[in-house]
Amino acid sequence: MKTFNFTVRTSKETRAVLGRGMANIPALFPGLFRSADKICLVTGTDAPNSLRARALELFPESRQRHFYFRLPPSETAKTLEQAGKLCAFLFDKGFSRNSLIIAAGGGAVTDLAGFAASIYMRGINWVSVPTTFLAQIDAGLGGKTAVNLAGAKNIAGTFYQPALAVCDTAFLDSLPxxxxxxxxxxxxxxxxxxxxxxxxxxxxxxxxxxxxxxxALTSSVSACAAYKLKLVSxxxxxxxxxxxxxxxxxxxxxxxxxxxxxxxxxxxxxxxxxxxxxxxxxxxxxxxxxxxxxxxxxxxxxxxxxxxxxxxxxxxxxxxxxxxxxxxxxxxxxxxxxxxxxxxxxxxxxxxxxxxxxxxxxx
Ligand SMILES: NC(=O)c1ccc[n+]([C@@H]2O[C@H](COP(=O)([O-])OP(=O)(O)OC[C@H]3O[C@@H](n4cnc5c(N)ncnc54)[C@H](O)[C@@H]3O)[C@@H](O)[C@H]2O)c1
Structure with a gap:
């Protein structure tokens, strides 16, 4: 496992870990997870079952059970309406400013869940878990979040760093x-x-x-993720x-x-x-x-x-x-x-x- 620590100049410190077949991420970052009163795992409805199983190996349920929210497939997730639905779900389940969102999916899931994390109660912690090759080398890192508007891409969004990004290339085994x-x-x-x-x-x-x-996938993710994080910092x-x-x-x-x-x-x-x-x-x-x-x-x-x-x-x-x-x-x-x-x-x-x-x- 390779760990990058980087600090972004204008906001909070954010960390990224990269590896293949990792497990129990909360044990590596006890501070972040222990302070979370509630955790919501956000995935896409079109994700394979293996994706959710891998996500649960990375983030096993412990003293508190997870809440689950599923977004519609791919780009159809990136709407203000979906961001509103996710925020309303969190409110309904009693999520507070100490709660945590884990977004496990392609760039559409990390863009939308990161956006919701940035606006819910004016911002709560989120963990980005990119599961496509594209999202591991780019979309899931760097804290740009967005939804599409009026048929145009990424028109409403925020800069909001995840507290942690986890790139596990074992996710890529199921990628078409x-x-x-x-x-x-x-x-x-x-x-x-x-x-x-x-x-x-x-x-x-x-x-x-x-x-x-x-x-080749792991080597590419490692090289590109490190370079992107350097530019973002x-x-x-x-x-x-x-x-x-x-x-x-x-x-x-x-x-x-x-x-x-x-x-x-x-x-x-x-x-x-x-x-x-x-x-x-x-x-x-x-x-x-x-x-x-x-x-x-x-x-x-x-x-x-x-x-x-x-x-x-x-x-x-x-x-x-x-x-x-x-x-x-x-x-x-x-x-x-x-x-x-x-x-x-x-x-x-x-x-x-x-x-x-x-x-x-x-x-
Ligand atoms: N925020 C940024 O900096 C940034 C950068 C680049 C791209 N993006 C955005 O990212 C999005 C594209 O991301 P994408 O290419 O990941 O597409 P995507 O999120 O639409 O995912 C593509 C498909 O792969 C499936 N999938 C995800 N993980 C899988 C896995 N492990 N195994 C099998 N199937 C899996 C998804 O369910 C989906 O059907 C675009 O919306 C783009 O605008 C954002």
Missing amino acids: HAELRSGTGELVKYAMIGPVELARTVKKNLSKVLTGDKA KDERDETGPRETLNFGHTAGHAFEAMSGSRLPHGEAVARGIRFALIASMKTGLLKREAFTDLNALVSALRLPPARAVRRDFRRFLGLVSRDKKARGANNRFLLIQSRGRLKAAENLDPALLKEAFEGALK
Whole structure:
């Protein structure tokens, strides 16, 4: 087991543990669990039974029994209505400011349960237990919580760190191939934004991750989680630059996801958003052709299925990117790339250039 301790500058200390087949987490963090008067385990209705069984090995019931709350599947969980239902459930069961939420699931579950934890009684402790590959390398760490609004992604949310994040790669044994592939969308992002050693680790593991190789999954989670936590500790609220690099590919990616009615998995949308950013970077002259070919090969290695669920509606795309929260009032704002690890924000890009990138990304 590997333990990361990190302190975020603007809020409370938060810890993360990583390993495979861990058990009895409360014994490792007695202070956090002993002080909890009630515990609610939040999972998704579409999670396999093995997920709940593993979660109970990590968090066995002790002196107090757990309460259980199940969210609707995947992205349909990320609504204000569901956050309200979870808060009302907690209130009904007598949860106080000393109570604890454990969110065990993919990024949709950790985003929604973290959001509810941040607003219930103005904030109670929560533990993030990401159970998909994507959530273990990204979504379940860093304290960004959110719900979707009006067909757009993550429009209402908070920065609210979990008191503890637990990444147990044994959860990944039950993950379907499509979810592994979705996670690799975020994995290739790290190879583009991170230092050379991280890029090497990603390239070494990429094809093995797609086959569910346990060692490659654990090595990738360890490297990416450590890097993400480092960026979060430098720039928790995404204000000073380091954390923004994690959004690479996400402006177009979120638009593709929204334009598919959430049928395109998040990681596949991000992979297509990364291809969009690579094409736009080359068309603006920032990225040389040889570098484009190298970086684009990583996206091609994912062998993405056709993005049939995304409607080819460029006007809607322009509308969505102009209202993206990262646009900060510009017509559009994208993170472009000059070379691995060197990213640059560009605003108000020409719609003709964007259209070429849009079509190339969805090919
Ligand atoms: N907060 C952040 O920093 C951040 C970062 C990246 C992505 N996200 C968000 O994360 C979400 C995507 O997360 P995701 O890719 O985990 O998708 P998801 O949460 O929709 O889960 C995908 C599917 O995997 C199932 N599943 C979960 N764990 C499983 C397991 N161990 N075995 C078998 N099936 C399992 C779920 O039940 C679900 O059907 C998006 O909403 C995205 O916006 C948030």
